[in-house]
Amino acid sequence: MKIFSAEQIREADQFTIQHTPISSSDLMERAAGKCVSWYEDHFTPDHPVYIFCGKGNNGGDGLVMARLLQQHGYTVNTFILQHSNNPSKDHTLKLQQLTDHYPSSIHSIGDLSDFPELPANAVIIDAIFGTGMSRPVEGWLAGIIHRINDHRLQHTIVSVDLPSGMIADESSVHFPVIQAHYTLSFEFYKLAFLLPENAMLTGEVHILPIGLSPEYISNTPTRYHLTDSTIIKTIYRPRTPFANKGTYGHALLIAGSYGKIGAAVLSAKSCLRSGVGLLSCYVPQCGYDIMQISEPCAMCIVDENTHYNTHFHQGMESARYKAIGIGPGLDTQTATAKSLERLLAVWKSPMVIDADALNLLSIYPSLLQEVPKNSILTPHPKEFERLFGSSQNDIDRLELLSREAVSRHLYILLKGRYTAMACPDGSIYFNPTGNPGMATGGSGDVLTGILTGLLAQGYSSKEALLFGVWIHGYAGDLAAAEHSQEAMTAADIINGLGKAFQEGI
Ligand SMILES: NC(=O)C1=CN([C@@H]2O[C@H](COP(=O)(O)OP(=O)(O)OC[C@H]3O[C@@H](n4cnc5c(N)ncnc54)[C@H](O)[C@@H]3O)[C@@H](O)[C@H]2O)[C@@H](O)CC1
Numbered sequence: 001m002k003i004f005s006a007e008q009i010r011e012a013d014q015f016t017i018q019h020t021p022i023s024s025s026d027l028m029e030r031a032a033g034k035c036v037s038w039y040e041d042h043f044t045p046d047h048p049v050y051i052f053c054g055k056g057n058n059g060g061d062g063l064v065m066a067r068l069l070q071q072h073g074y075t076v077n078t079f080i081l082q083h084s085n086n087p088s089k090d091h092t093l094k095l096q097q098l099t100d101h102y103p104s105s106i107h108s109i110g111d112l113s114d115f116p117e118l119p120a121n122a123v124i125i126d127a128i129f130g131t132g133m134s135r136p137v138e139g140w141l142a143g144i145i146h147r148i149n150d151h152r153l154q155h156t157i158v159s160v161d162l163p164s165g166m167i168a169d170e171s172s173v174h175f176p177v178i179q180a181h182y183t184l185s186f187e188f189y190k191l192a193f194l195l196p197e198n199a200m201l202t203g204e205v206h207i208l209p210i211g212l213s214p215e216y217i218s219n220t221p222t223r224y225h226l227t228d229s230t231i232i233k234t235i236y237r238p239r240t241p242f243a244n245k246g247t248y249g250h251a252l253l254i255a256g257s258y259g260k261i262g263a264a265v266l267s268a269k270s271c272l273r274s275g276v277g278l279l280s281c282y283v284p285q286c287g288y289d290i291m292q293i294s295e296p297c298a299m300c301i302v303d304e305n306t307h308y309n310t311h312f313h314q315g316m317e318s319a320r321y322k323a324i325g326i327g328p329g330l331d332t333q334t335a336t337a338k339s340l341e342r343l344l345a346v347w348k349s350p351m352v353i354d355a356d357a358l359n360l361l362s363i364y365p366s367l368l369q370e371v372p373k374n375s376i377l378t379p380h381p382k383e384f385e386r387l388f389g390s391s392q393n394d395i396d397r398l399e400l401l402s403r404e405a406v407s408r409h410l411y412i413l414l415k416g417r418y419t420a421m422a423c424p425d426g427s428i429y430f431n432p433t434g435n436p437g438m439a440t441g442g443s444g445d446v447l448t449g450i451l452t453g454l455l456a457q458g459y460s461s462k463e464a465l466l467f468g469v470w471i472h473g474y475a476g477d478l479a480a481a482e483h484s485q486e487a488m489t490a491a492d493i494i495n496g497l498g499k500a501f502q503e504g505i
């Protein structure tokens with residue numbers, strides 16, 4: 001699914017009005033009608049509705065909702081914020097229609113003292129600003145936003161299109177923004193919804209299709225995308241009937257140190273459960289028995305050192321692995337760094353680099369230059385900061401992520417609720433699957449195994465990345481459904497992989 005900027009959304013609206021048989025007034029009726037249908041499914045007429053409207057088209061949506069809800073038997077009070085003397089054309093039209101039918105329901109707010117008392121069971125609808133927000137809200141308008149937020153614990157707040165004050169494709173951190181319980185957004189996810197810094201502002205997001213032009217949507221290129229099952233279906237390649245294990249590649253996982261052999265085991269198991277043909281695991285001596293007993297389907301190569309890996313570069317000039325994954329539980333010993341340096345000197349195919357291997361790259365930045373092109377780096381936010389430095393806000397961090405991916409020709413993902421995946425061509429994909437139950441030790445090791453397994457099977461780095469992160473989150477969602485977010489462990493994500501491949505594609 002494409003993620004459009006506020007400007008592109010305006011263009012999509014205009015294109016739809018010009019090229020399909022619908023007027024802008026009717027498009028607004030349709031958009032507000034969708035919100036009203038959603039609203040009626042969630043709230044009964046026992047709750048009086050307090051709708052706050054701005055003077056643009058977002059306010060216009062609110063005015064249509066006020067009329068439709070009253071037609072459907074709801075008690076509605078509409079408050080128009082007088083922040084401008086230039087209402088939009090459709091706002092003016094919809095205000096006239098509301099005035100014609102329900103004049104006594106309309107009130108005006110010119111400053112903070114006009115803010116109404118709300119009855120205990122009222123629901124607030126926020127239709128103040130939508131995609132037209134271009135700068136922070138200030139003065140008494142900011143006061144109104146704070147006043148609405150003060151009601152958050154007692155009253156449900158439903159925002160139309162965007163929580164007012166939030167800018168669709170920029171950072172709104174430290175700006176006054178409505179803290180909604182629900183956001184009913186039209187047609188597209190907005191970039192702002194995917195930023196961790198906005199997590200407390202949107203509440204539950206519901207995307208309501210309003211029939212914007214499919215022609216505009218498919219012909220307009222975007223930088224940002226949300227991975228969905230349509231994309232995943234184009235990536236997935238079913239196994240062929242005459243396949244043998246050689247068809248699906250031989251992967252090497254370099255992982256584990258004393259006390260962290262579990263990380264290597266988790267990666268190995270998930271790699272095998274992702275369809276790899278053959279798997280070898282390179283571990284220190286302390287990991288040999290553990291690995292052989294825990295995962296008999298993997299072969300084991302043992303380092304000369306007892307506690308950590310020191311010689312995994314040996315013989316790699318002529319090794320025939322299809323993919324290497326390195327990092328889970330690796331530790332950051334100097335001898336491990338030396339071996340990594342020598343590995344990078346001879347290994348030129350894409351690798352998956354995670355955890356302590358990333359930490360080694362931040363300790364020895366010159367190694368970062370040697371990482372093969374098209375490799376996949378999988379930092380969580382702390383590892384990312386160690387590697388590339390800190391940022392002012394989430395948009396700056398996305399820019400930094402993308403800059404590093406483009407300039408180094410790498411795929412870099414930034415883990416989180418909507419893991420962001422930056423590609424060397426400048427595009428950024430967000431992944432919607434997964435849940436907070438995956439915020440548990442070992443989840444990332446499982447991802448490394450999956451990515452390495454897919455890369456070994458011949459998926460390109462981009463395909464392995466989008467597919468792997470999707471299926472990892474999907475398996476995590478199945479694990480949470482079975483065990484709860486609290487009780488699930490990283491091992492449950494691996495157990496969910498079978499069903500995820502069956503149902504999640
Ligand atoms: N035909 C269309 O274009 C459709 C538009 N729709 C709605 O229209 C919205 C976009 O409408 P608009 O482009 O009119 O924009 P908005 O209604 O989001 O905001 C524009 C108004 O806010 C004011 N404003 C912006 N930033 C401000 C600030 N920081 N402080 C004070 N005032 C500020 C502007 O002066 C203008 O009056 C969407 O979010 C959606 O809700 C929907 O009805 C779907 C169809």
Ligand SMILES: Nc1ncnc2c1ncn2[C@@H]1O[C@H](COP(=O)(O)OP(=O)(O)O)[C@@H](O)[C@H]1O
Binds near residue numbers: 355435436442
């Ligand atoms: N709240 C969340 N929603 C969705 N996915 C999450 C959430 N928290 C963590 N995850 C996923 O779980 C994984 C955690 O990885 P990481 O932090 O590296 O764990 P570890 O180092 O313990 O293996 C990442 O893929 C991340 O995207």
Ligand SMILES: [K+]
Binds near residue numbers: 126
């Ligand atoms: K709004």
